[in-house]
Amino acid sequence: MRFDVITLFPELFGPFLQHGINRRAFASGQVDVRLWPLRDYAEGNYRRVDDRPFGGGPGMVMLADPLARCWQAVREQRQAEGAPPAPTVLFSPLGRRMDHALVAREAQGPGAILVCGRYEGIDQRFIDQCVDVQISLGDFVLSGGEVAAMAWLDAVARLQPGVLNDAGSHQQDSFNPALDGLLDCPHYTRPEVWQGPRGQAAVPPVLLSGHHGQIEQWRRRERLSLSARLRPELIDQARAAGRLSPDDERWLALLQTAASRQGPNH
Missing domain, CATH: 3.40.1280.10 (SPOUT methyltransferase, trefoil knot domain)
Known part of the structure; x- marks a missing residue:
């Protein structure tokens, strides 16, 4: 190339x-x-x-x-x-x-x-x-x-073979079809509890559980939550392409209900 x-x-x-x-x-x-x-x-x-x-x-x-x-x-x-x-x-x-x-x-x-x-x-x-x-x-x-x-x-x-240390790394990027075009989820590393300028902040417990199914569900829901809040058109595109599961739709409905209860200022 x-x-x-x-x-x-x-x-x-x-x-x-x-x-x-x-x-x-x-x-x-x-x-x-x-x-x-x-x-x-x-x-x-x-x-x-x-x-x-x-x-x-x-x-x-x-x-x-x-x-x-x-x-x-x-x-x-x-x-x-x-x-x-x-x-x-x-x-x-x-x-x-x-x-x-x-x-x-x-x-x-x-x-x-x-x-x-x-x-x-x-x-x-x-x-x-x-x-x-x-x-x-x-x-x-x-x-x-x-x-x-x-x-x-x-x-x-960065999409060329062998350029990234982990060949599957770019598959987890935001907008990648492997993530159904959604934004990526948050990421955390050591320490488990970080003392930041605004107080202590801990890693979400599910990421420390070792339960791969629950971890993947958390990551999926975080991708959906971030996309719905920051880039709602990505949700529309994923829905139109048939990429959202019934569980995805239930989670999005819960998010919408929670947002309506909080009101427009939240």
């Missing part, structure tokens, strides 16, 4: 690729990441990559020509080295919101050419002719696409 990253700031990726759990995926080449400095493909003494927008307005717009030259160089190198065709991804507020389903699908693919925008935006003509997919991290704006690209690479890399 190969990712070619077109960026004005390749130095931002150095620490990211060299540290953390996912570094073994990058260091081994299991996830091959190649950085393409955009200014290397700009012309003139100043290697200019942006200009004022037609029609006026604030900010600067990235020029189509340097982007297209770099993009073409990436495609030619991929082809010369026998890399499979891959989509060109632009990180943009206009794109599809990044989610687990999208990441899991792309984790099985050949990789992509990642375009990191900057300034007010990118000349639309480059987007129209060269970009296949636009992806957004959420309803907010970043200074550039590099942070989004790192989030994308991190999410994809």
Whole structure:
């Protein structure tokens, strides 16, 4: 799997690729990441990559020509080295919101050419002719696409075989189909009783019981409770997909009854 990253700031990726759990995926080449400095493909003494927008307005717009030259160089190198065709991804507020389903699908693919925008935006003509997919991290704006690209690479890399110490670890992640798309449950470790800044807090007794059936029931109900409270649309999606059991529905009904008794201020 190969990712070619077109960026004005390749130095931002150095620490990211060299540290953390996912570094073994990058260091081994299991996830091959190649950085393409955009200014290397700009012309003139100043290697200019942006200009004022037609029609006026604030900010600067990235020029189509340097982007297209770099993009073409990436495609030619991929082809010369026998890399499979891959989509060109632009990180943009206009794109599809990044989610687990999208990441899991792309984790099985050949990789992509990642375009990191900057300034007010990118000349639309480059987007129209060269970009296949636009992806957004959420309803907010970043200074550039590099942070989004790192989030994308991190999410994809951790799903590769052998990257995580426990092969089944990502199966317990929030939004994973293995958890029916629900949020994950709370986690605890030693000590059993922790003296925190607001007093003592103990591990839920069921987790110390050694009764695997009861532990799994507690975890399931916590996932349902958190999802219903924080992300109710996940409950709706799980219900529509037929992923909720009769016991799940009974628990959700109890939660709803308890919430109605407490009133809107709780």
